[in-house]
Amino acid sequence: MEITEKEVLNKWIEYTLTNDNGIQVSLLNYGGILTKLVVPDREGKLENIVLGYQNFEDYEQDSNYFGAIIGRVAGRIENASFELDGKTYQLKTNEGNHHLHGGESAFHQVIWDAMSFQNDDEAGVKLSHTGSDDAGGYPGRADVTVTYTLNNKNELLLDYEATTTEKTILTLTNHTYFNLTGNLKDTIENHQVSMNSEQFLELDEALIPTGNCLDVAGTPFDFREGNRLAAGMHSSHQQNTIAGGGYDHYFLFNENEVPHISISEPTSGRMLDITTNQPGVVMYTSNSLDKALQLSDGNSRKHAGVCFETQASPASLKYHQLPSIILGANDTYKKQTCFTFHSK
Template sequence: MKITSEKVLNKWVETTLTNNNGMQVRFLNFGGIITEIIVPNRDGVLENVVLGYRQYEEYEQNPNYFGAIIGRVAGRIQDASFHLDGKRYELENNEETRHLHGGYGGFHQVMWETSPFQTNNQIGVQLSHTSPDGEGGYPGRVNVTVTYTLTNKNEFFIDYQAISDKKTILTLTNHTYFNLTGQQKETVGNHFVNMNSDQFIELNQNLLPTGKLIDVTHTPFDFRKGKRLIEGLKATHPQNITVGHGYDHYFLFNKDAEPSIIVKEDTSGRILEINTDQPGVVMYTGNGLDNQLQLREGMSKKYLGVCFETQGPPASLHQQGLPSILLEANEPYKKQTRFAFHRY
C-alpha cells in the first residue's frame, strides 16, 4: 500500500491512495475532490469508475460538483433561509431562489489541510477545515474533519466529523458520480440498483421537497428487489419527469437494513456496495449533464454518472416528520459511508 502526492496547476495537491490489489483513489486538497477511483472489472482490468474533468482548471468552478465534499448542508434549502430558535438565517441564493450545497463558498470550494496516515491494513488522508461563524449565513464556528481511507479489501471509507461552538445545521456528503462500466463506456441506464427504501420525498416543480413521503410500491422508485436505472429514466411517472426524466430524490432508508445500496453492472462484472449510518440518500442520475464538458475519458452526456449522496434531509428545516439536521453546540457530528467494490 502506498500514498503518493503531486502538485497540479501549481496550486493544488493531488494525492493517490493505492492498495495491494492495484485499486486507487485519487483526490485534490481543493474541495476534497475525488478525481479518479480505479478498480478491476471481472477480468482484473483496472479502469476508472467515476467522472472527472480532463483539465484540472475545470474544477475551479465545477458547477456539477464532480467528486467534491459538500457542506455545510448538502442539498437544497427552500427560500435560502431557515429558522433556528426563533431567529431567521439568510443564506446565499446560488440556485435561483434556493440555497444549494452550501452556497458559493461551500466546502467544495475550500482548500483542505491534509494529513496522511498508514497502518498494516489501510492508508488514508485526514482533510481538515474550519468554517468561521457566519460564513455563508450559517451560525457557529465549525471544525470539520473528513477522512478518506482505503483498505486491501477494496473498501473506501469516508468518515465525517465536526463540532460547532453554536447550535447550527449540518449535513455533509460527497458528490462523486459513479459509472461502473469503466472509462465511461456507456451511460448508467443498465446499472442494476438495490436499495432498502420504502419511501422517498416528493419534489415540486422547483426541485424542492414538499415534505410528503411517497410509498415506492408500484412506482419506478421501488428498488427493494432491484431494478435497472433505465426504468426511471424512461418512466412517465410525474416525479421522474419533474427532475428532467430520471432521479434526483431523497430516499429514506429502512432502519437496520444492511447494506443500504448495491449497484451491479453486467458488462464489467463490477459491484458497488454502499453502507452508511445516514438516514437516507439522494440518488441523482446526472439528468442535468450536457454534452459540452471534456471529461477524462471523453465528452460528458446525460446519464453518464449516478451519485449516491448519503446525507440527512435539509427538507426537515421546513417540513415535519423527517430526520433532523440540527447540530447542538459542542455536540460531535459523526457519520460514515463505506463504498466497497467487488466482482461477479
C-alpha cells in the same frame, strides 16, 4: 499499500492511494474532490469508474460538484432561509431563489488542510477545515474533518466529523458520480440498483421536497428487489419527469435495517456496495449534465454517472418528521459511508 502525492495546481495536491489489489483512489486537497477511482472488472482489467475533469482548472467553476465534499448543508434549502430557535437566518441564493450545497465558496471550493497516513492494511488522507463565524450566513464556526481511507478489503471509507461553536445546521456528503462500465464506455442506464428504502420524498417543479413521503411500491422508485436505472429514465411518472428524466430524489432508509445500497453493471461485472449510518440518500442520475464538458475519459453526456449522496435532508428544517440536521454547540457530528468494490 501505497500513497503518493503530486502538485497539480498552485497549492493543489492530488493524493493517490493504492491497495495491494491494484485499486487506486485519487483525491485533491481542493474541495476534497475524488478525481479518479480505478477498480478491476470481472477479468481483472483496471479502469476508472468516476467522472472527473480532464483539466484540473475546470474544478474551480464546477456547477456539477464532481467528486466533491458538500457542506455545510448538502441539498437545497428552500428560499435560502431557515428558522432556528425562533430566529430566521438568510443564506445566499445560488440556484434561483434557493440555496444549494452550501452555497458559493462552500466546502467544495476551499483548500483543506491535509495529512496523509498509511500502514500495512490501509492508506488515507485526513482533510480538515475551519469555517469562519457566520460563514455564508450559517450560525457559528464549524470545525470539520473528512477522512478518506482505502484498505486491502477493497473498501473506501469516508468518515465525517464536525463540531460547531453555536447551534447550527449541518449535513455533509460526497458528490461522486459513478459509472461502473469503466472509462465512461456507456451510460448508467443498465446499472442495477437495490436499496432498502420503502419511501422517497416528493419534489415540486423546483426540485424542492414537498414534505410528502411517497411509497415506492408499484413505481420506478422501488429498488427493494433491484431495478435498472433505465426504469426511471424512460418513465412517464411525474416525479421522474420533474427530475429531467431520471432520479434526483431523497430515499429514506428503512428503520431498524442497516442502510445498504448495491449497484452492479452487467457488462463489466463490477459491483459496488454502500453502507452508511446516514438516514437516507439522494440518488441523482446526472439528468442535466452538459454534453460539452471535457472529462478525463471523454465528453460528458446525460446519464453519464450516478451519485449516491448519503445524508440527512435539509427538508427536515420545514418538515420535522424527517431526521434532523440540527447540530448543537456541544454536540459532535459523526457519520461514515463505506464503498466496497468487487466483481462477479
